Amino acid sequence: MIARAVCVLLAAAVFVVPAVPVPAQTSPIRRMADGKPDLSGIWQAATTANWNLLPHAAEKDVPAGLGVVEGNEIPYHPWAAAQQRENFANRATADPETKCFLPGVPRIMYMPYPFQIFQTPGHVAMVFEYVHAVRRIYMNTPHPEGPIEWWMGDSRGRWDGDTLVVDVVHFTNQTWFDRTGHFHSEGLHVIERYSPIGPNHIQYEATIEDPKVFTQPWKISFPLYRRMEKGLRVLEYECYAFGLERTWYKPPESP
Amino acid sequence: MTSRRRSWFVVVALASVIAVAAVDARQQGSAEPYTPPRTPDGRPNIQGIYNPVGTFYNIEDLEYQSLYQNFKPNPAARGRSLVVDPPDGKIPYQPWAAEKRKPIYQLHLDPTPEWVDPNAHCWPQGVPRHVNNREFEIFQPPGYVVIFNLAHHTYRVIPVDGSPHIPENIKLWQGDSRGRWDGNTLVVDVANNNDQTWFDVMASFHSDAMRITERFTPVSPDRIEYRAVITDPKVYTRPWTFAIHFNRNKESGLEVWEEACVEANQKNIELLKRPGR
Numbered sequence: 001m002i003a004r005a006v007c008v009l010l011a012a013a014v015f016v017v018p019a020v021p022v023p024a025q026t027s028p029i030r031r032m033a034d035g036k037p038d039l040s041g042i043w044q045a046a047t048t049a050n051w052n053l054l055p056h057a058a059e060k061d062v063p064a065g066l067g068v069v070e071g072n073e074i075p076y077h078p079w080a081a082a083q084q085r086e087n088f089a090n091r092a093t094a095d096p097e098t099k100c101f102l103p104g105v106p107r108i109m110y111m112p113y114p115f116q117i118f119q120t121p122g123h124v125a126m127v128f129e130y131v132h133a134v135r136r137i138y139m140n141t142p143h144p145e146g147p148i149e150w151w152m153g154d155s156r157g158r159w160d161g162d163t164l165v166v167d168v169v170h171f172t173n174q175t176w177f178d179r180t181g182h183f184h185s186e187g188l189h190v191i192e193r194y195s196p197i198g199p200n201h202i203q204y205e206a207t208i209e210d211p212k213v214f215t216q217p218w219k220i221s222f223p224l225y226r227r228m229e230k231g232l233r234v235l236e237y238e239c240y241a242f243g244l245e246r247t248w249y250k251p252p253e254s255p
Numbered sequence: 256m257t258s259r260r261r262s263w264f265v266v267v268a269l270a271s272v273i274a275v276a277a278v279d280a281r282q283q284g285s286a287e288p289y290t291p292p293r294t295p296d297g298r299p300n301i302q303g304i305y306n307p308v309g310t311f312y313n314i315e316d317l318e319y320q321s322l323y324q325n326f327k328p329n330p331a332a333r334g335r336s337l338v339v340d341p342p343d344g345k346i347p348y349q350p351w352a353a354e355k356r357k358p359i360y361q362l363h364l365d366p367t368p369e370w371v372d373p374n375a376h377c378w379p380q381g382v383p384r385h386v387n388n389r390e391f392e393i394f395q396p397p398g399y400v401v402i403f404n405l406a407h408h409t410y411r412v413i414p415v416d417g418s419p420h421i422p423e424n425i426k427l428w429q430g431d432s433r434g435r436w437d438g439n440t441l442v443v444d445v446a447n448n449n450d451q452t453w454f455d456v457m458a459s460f461h462s463d464a465m466r467i468t469e470r471f472t473p474v475s476p477d478r479i480e481y482r483a484v485i486t487d488p489k490v491y492t493r494p495w496t497f498a499i500h501f502n503r504n505k506e507s508g509l510e511v512w513e514e515a516c517v518e519a520n521q522k523n524i525e526l527l528k529r530p531g532r
Contacts, residue, residue, distance in 0.1 A: 241428075
């Protein structure tokens with residue numbers, strides 16, 4: 001009887017759904033069984049923020065971009081503005097990306113590689129193609145007591161309506177925000193907001209606080225796009241292994 | 256090597272000996288099969304943080320494990336192997352492959368750069384080694400089993416949805432895993448492996464033709480038996496089987512935290528820069 005009722009409902013759905021065209025922008029977001037937004041899937045940013053957070057014209061091998069910083073300005077203390085200029089001058093060797101180190105938060109979110117979000121009611125995990133970085137977002141729990149210096153920080157999440165809010169602390173002073181030397185101290189505090197704006201888009205926003213380096217908090221924002229390719233999986237970009245591989249297997253030479 | 260890491264190896268070395276004895280004892284009796292709880296989508300729930308009970312110094316001879324602690328072999332563990340098939344406990348290398356790796360028996364304590372363990376480079380550890388090295392967590396979001404390592408912050412995503420492997424020419428450090436449930440056992444087929452990883456410190460190499468079938472069998476709430484059947488017709492004369500078990504780590508509130516590897520590994524760089532090498 002129940003099975004029959006389900007069949008009737010399904011049949012009804014088949015007729016109803018095509019009859020109600022829904023514009024993409026207002027299509028409903030995906031939800032978990034508990035009603036929370038379902039952020040799982042493979043995502044990627046499409047910004048040029050990894051080259052430069054701020055608006056910039058194209059250069060050789062650098063695509064132009066309008067920037068991701070609200071107000072187009074990073075409020076450095078004077079000494080820090082000078083440090084950023086020095087970083088820029090030395091960027092060819094000083095950028096931690098050139099050493100293949102874990103890129104930190106928020107930089108990992110706009111590296112030009114895909115990442116996958118896994119979600120259960122109690123946990124959100126992110127795995128990244130770039131240097132097999134991982135973010136574990138523990139829900140509704142406090143940060144461990146510091147001082148702790150982690151490359152990717154410590155992420156603690158909570159839901160604010162349909163927005164996942166992630167508080168990230170416990171950073172090193174070794175990571176940059178981009179290839180132009182925008183930087184922070186180990187006192188960095190990032191507050192991220194992941195707001196789904198449809199089944200295949202998340203609006204990402206990060207508030208960046210670091211009183212040692214910046215005169216006031218500032219914000220970046222950009223959309224994350226669901227990667228739609230059939231059969232897609234997160235592959236590997238093992239940056240520091242390139243050029244050091246050794247092939248052990250060589251076919252025995254025939255006599 | 257940090258003192259923390261060294262002390263861990265002491266624990267594992269002891270645990271390995273105990274574990275081998277325990278397996279022997281268990282095989283005598285016939286216990287009731289264990290049925291694990293279920294995830295919300297009805298799969299066996301094996302989530303949690305586990306410690307592997309094994310060794311990765313020399314999987315063919317646990318005697319070598321004590322080399323990590325005091326650089327002396329331990330005759331008490333001599334001959335005990337994590338290779339359960341063939342019966343002699345030895346990896347069935349083809350003659351040329353056995354010949355090629357012979358120098359490691361002289362060089363493993365003080366390797367020249369080409370004989371440095373790939374793990375010492377902080378590279379992804381590959382299968383099965385990444386489940387044979389310190390704590391790891393099994394996470395089961397719908398449709399997947401995901402493994403997160405403490406060491407090297409490696410991860411492995413195992414889709415459990417009947418999807419096919421990626422194109423064969425793409426080789427990966429952690430391989431391409433596809434899983435299915437056989438009763439309460441998670442069976443994983445691992446393809447697309449590259450030829451860069453070893454099974455232990457002893458130049459136990461394989462080619463990029465390696466294929467692995469793993470079986471994760473929960474036998475109690477706190478223990479998973481693990482077997483990996485390893486096939487590589489380019490390097491071995493026959494398939495062989497590697498077996499260890501995982502114990503649930505019951506430390507309250509434990510989380511798998513970041514342990515950066517290459518970012519802090521100056522030793523690795525020194526090794527490669529030594530004069531005359």
